[in-house]
Amino acid sequence: MIQQVENPVLEVHDLTVSYDKKPVLWGIDLSVPKGAIAGIVGPNGAGKSTLIKSIMGLTALSSGYVKIFDQELNEVRQRVSYVPQRESVDWDFPASVFDVVLMGRYSKIGLFKRPRKADTEAALFALKQVGMDKFKDRQISQLSGGQQQRVFLARALTQQADIYFMDEPFAGVDAATEKAIIQILKKLSEDGKTVIVVHHDLQSVSTYFDWVIMLNLRLVASGPTDQIFTSELLEETYGGKLTLLSEVGELMKKGQYPSRDKQ
Amino acid sequence: MNLETFIEFFSLQNPNVRYVVLGSVLLSISSAIVGCFTFLKKKALLGDVVSHAVLPGICISFMVSGTKDPFILIIGAFLSGWLSIIVLDYIVANSKIKEDTATGLSLSVFFGIGILLLTVIQHSGNAAQTGLDSFLFGKAAALVGKDLLAFSIIATVILIVVFFFYKEFKLVCFDQEYAKSIGLPVKKIELLLTSITVLAVVTGIQAVGVVLMAAMLITPAAAGKFWTNRLSIMLLLASVFGAFSGIAGAYISYAAPSMPTGPWIVMILSFIAILSFFFAPEKGILIKLFKQRKIRNQLLEENLLKSFYKIGEMNEDFTASRSNEELIEIRRFSSAQFKAGLSRLSSQGFIKKENSTWSLTQEGFQKGMRVVKLHRLWELYLTKYLRIAPDHVHEDADTIEHVITPEIEERLEKLLEYPEADPHSSNIPYQ
Ligand SMILES: Nc1ncnc2c1ncn2[C@@H]1O[C@H](COP(=O)(O)OP(=O)(O)OP(=O)(O)O)[C@@H](O)[C@H]1O
Ligand SMILES: [Mg+2]
Numbered sequence: 001m002i003q004q005v006e007n008p009v010l011e012v013h014d015l016t017v018s019y020d021k022k023p024v025l026w027g028i029d030l031s032v033p034k035g036a037i038a039g040i041v042g043p044n045g046a047g048k049s050t051l052i053k054s055i056m057g058l059t060a061l062s063s064g065y066v067k068i069f070d071q072e073l074n075e076v077r078q079r080v081s082y083v084p085q086r087e088s089v090d091w092d093f094p095a096s097v098f099d100v101v102l103m104g105r106y107s108k109i110g111l112f113k114r115p116r117k118a119d120t121e122a123a124l125f126a127l128k129q130v131g132m133d134k135f136k137d138r139q140i141s142q143l144s145g146g147q148q149q150r151v152f153l154a155r156a157l158t159q160q161a162d163i164y165f166m167d168e169p170f171a172g173v174d175a176a177t178e179k180a181i182i183q184i185l186k187k188l189s190e191d192g193k194t195v196i197v198v199h200h201d202l203q204s205v206s207t208y209f210d211w212v213i214m215l216n217l218r219l220v221a222s223g224p225t226d227q228i229f230t231s232e233l234l235e236e237t238y239g240g241k242l243t244l245l246s247e248v249g250e251l252m253k254k255g256q257y258p259s260r261d262k263q
Numbered sequence: 264m265n266l267e268t269f270i271e272f273f274s275l276q277n278p279n280v281r282y283v284v285l286g287s288v289l290l291s292i293s294s295a296i297v298g299c300f301t302f303l304k305k306k307a308l309l310g311d312v313v314s315h316a317v318l319p320g321i322c323i324s325f326m327v328s329g330t331k332d333p334f335i336l337i338i339g340a341f342l343s344g345w346l347s348i349i350v351l352d353y354i355v356a357n358s359k360i361k362e363d364t365a366t367g368l369s370l371s372v373f374f375g376i377g378i379l380l381l382t383v384i385q386h387s388g389n390a391a392q393t394g395l396d397s398f399l400f401g402k403a404a405a406l407v408g409k410d411l412l413a414f415s416i417i418a419t420v421i422l423i424v425v426f427f428f429y430k431e432f433k434l435v436c437f438d439q440e441y442a443k444s445i446g447l448p449v450k451k452i453e454l455l456l457t458s459i460t461v462l463a464v465v466t467g468i469q470a471v472g473v474v475l476m477a478a479m480l481i482t483p484a485a486a487g488k489f490w491t492n493r494l495s496i497m498l499l500l501a502s503v504f505g506a507f508s509g510i511a512g513a514y515i516s517y518a519a520p521s522m523p524t525g526p527w528i529v530m531i532l533s534f535i536a537i538l539s540f541f542f543a544p545e546k547g548i549l550i551k552l553f554k555q556r557k558i559r560n561q562l563l564e565e566n567l568l569k570s571f572y573k574i575g576e577m578n579e580d581f582t583a584s585r586s587n588e589e590l591i592e593i594r595r596f597s598s599a600q601f602k603a604g605l606s607r608l609s610s611q612g613f614i615k616k617e618n619s620t621w622s623l624t625q626e627g628f629q630k631g632m633r634v635v636k637l638h639r640l641w642e643l644y645l646t647k648y649l650r651i652a653p654d655h656v657h658e659d660a661d662t663i664e665h666v667i668t669p670e671i672e673e674r675l676e677k678l679l680e681y682p683e684a685d686p687h688s689s690n691i692p693y694q
Pocket of ligand 1: 019020024042043044045046047048049050051
């Protein structure tokens with residue numbers, strides 16, 4: 001069941017993404033309304049990270065397009081923020097917590113220029129929001145996994161964007177931190193911002209999210225949580241029905257077929 | 264080493280010395296700064312590729328121009344070094360070949376062509392070609408004014424670029440995808456970083472040669488990272504290490520003319536890196552060992568004093584002399600540690616030796632009593648607040664007693680309201 005909305009803030013149209021010619025997302029069509037807190041769920045390797053990365057323009061699309069606020073990503077970058085998976089960087093980098101959070105302001109600061117007072121204030125404020133202000137001068141390798149996650153969240157918050165994409169912000173955080181983070185997300189949504197989150201814990205989906213996107217190489221469902229989050233659809237997402245799809249994907253990789261010609 | 268040479272060298276009166284010193288310093292700093300970024304990007308092998316790949320460019324420039332003018336050679340070197348990185352990236356992006364293989368491929372193909380051209384030139388009978396192969400091994404001791412001018416220009420360009428793009432380079436090295444997501448022109452920034460890397464290599468290679476060039480890039484960065492957690496300070500340290508090695512290398516080859524400058528620069532850099540590995544605060548191996556040893560000694564000494572105190576408690580006499588046997592009965596110590604610990608305690612004035620027995624001084628008594636007090640307070644805290652069974656708390660308290668600071672001690676006392684006895688009904692002593 002895929003519910004499309006009027007005036008979506010995010011519209012993904014007929015999106016196919018391949019690595020080495022092997023499609024890992026097939027013809028995704030979805031839209032998300034303004035102010036939603038949306039959860040993306042699906043098993044490992046379902047393409048959740050890939051979906052977010054292709055929306056953020058970080059992986060090439062084989063077909064389809066993405067529109068944010070009814071525009072191309074490049075037109076609205078200043079209003080879009082991305083929280084990558086924590087494992088995607090080397091935390092042994094010589095930087096402090098504050099340095100990393102300040103990176104969220106780099107595009108506002110502009111090329112050649114140094115951070116201004118307003119930027120450092122924004123970074124400090126974001127650190128306070130996630131409860132990490134005491135760790136501001138700590139070297140980032142000396143943080144726990146949950147603290148690293150909060151640093152990434154703070155970095156995204158400094159962007160003061162209107163739509164946030166977060167890849168597993170709850171991975172490896174304790175219950176108290178998770179609660180604090182979801183509080184921040186709810187606040188964002190109350191302010192009319194949209195938050196789209198890759199999530200693994202099915203228990204908490206119905207309390208955290210008002211919109212759910214179920215993914216397993218293809219889009220299984222997308223819509224309001226109370227209508228979509230049913231055991232049949234979960235079974236379809238997590239069940240083993242999709243082996244056919246991944247087998248065909250492997251064939252395409254071997255045969256080097258063009259995976260859907262670019263339009 | 265003799266003083267006369269030393270003064271002669273550092274007065275920089277001799278123009279040759281001046282060229283060599285300034286040249287070595289400039290190119291060491293350039294490579295050190297650029298190297299920090301390649302190091303943090305985990306592209307340590309990039310320097311190797313570029314340094315090998317500049318050779319065909321140098322040969323072609325020479326064949327076309329027929330001169331050894333450093334500017335012309337540098338342009339050729341730059342172009343072919345740059346091309347090798349483009350080829351490398353193209354292979355990685357557009358084929359299934361992995362980065363390490365592509366690195367080897369790019370390096371050997373370019374270097375192969377370079378050697379081929381060099382051989383052709385050497386057999387062509389062109390008299391001007393002599394010395395061209397100095398690019399292979401370096402010629403820092405033979406730098407001339409025009410080389411120096413070229414180096415200065417390149418070093419300035421590198422410094423300016425790093426100054427203006429500092430925060431962009433930092434972000435691209437740390438988290439490239441995020442950099443893209445906020446709309447930084449990551450491709451262009453990387454291209455710029457590649458370009459200054461090639462520039463640094465093209466200059467550095469003339470001093471130290473193809474093989475040692477990678478070390479000029481990576482070693483100062485690796486050494487600097489041991490000392491700091493800030494990128495800006497790491498850059499500064501790497502440049503200081505680079506500059507120092509440049510001067511020292513030049514001096515050594517001046518004082519002992521048979522010694523080559525370039526290899527000595529690299530030797531000194533490596534030496535600094537090794538020193539950093541052992542001695543840097545926090546991250547250095549020796550400092551870590553030293554700290555561990557200090558803690559071991561502290562534990563031993565406090566445990567010994569605790570034994571004294573406990574014997575005193577049993578006999579209701581804290582000042583009498585105790586024999587080794589009595590002490591060991593209270594707690595097992597290995598015999599070597601036991602002796603060393605006792606002699607340290609006596610030299611610190613916590614115990615006195617009489618014949619072959621020991622007695623507590625007033626200070627030793629105080630200290631032993633404090634450890635016992637902390638042990639028992641902690642046991643009580645564990646049973647009362649963490650609901651741990653009284654027979655399980657001893658082990659824990661045995662470690663924690665050495666860790667508790669006076670502030671925590673005070674809070675514990677208040678929290679537990681200055682208790683009289685621990686869970687095993689042993690008396691908790693107060694001063
Ligand atoms: N860079 C890449 N090159 C080749 N294949 C990739 C690449 N990244 C991901 N894949 C493949 O694409 C598929 C989807 O991966 P993706 O990371 O999007 O899954 P996910 O849903 O985020 O999984 P997880 O829950 O484990 O994070 C997987 O089969 C994976 O092996
Ligand atoms: Mg993922």
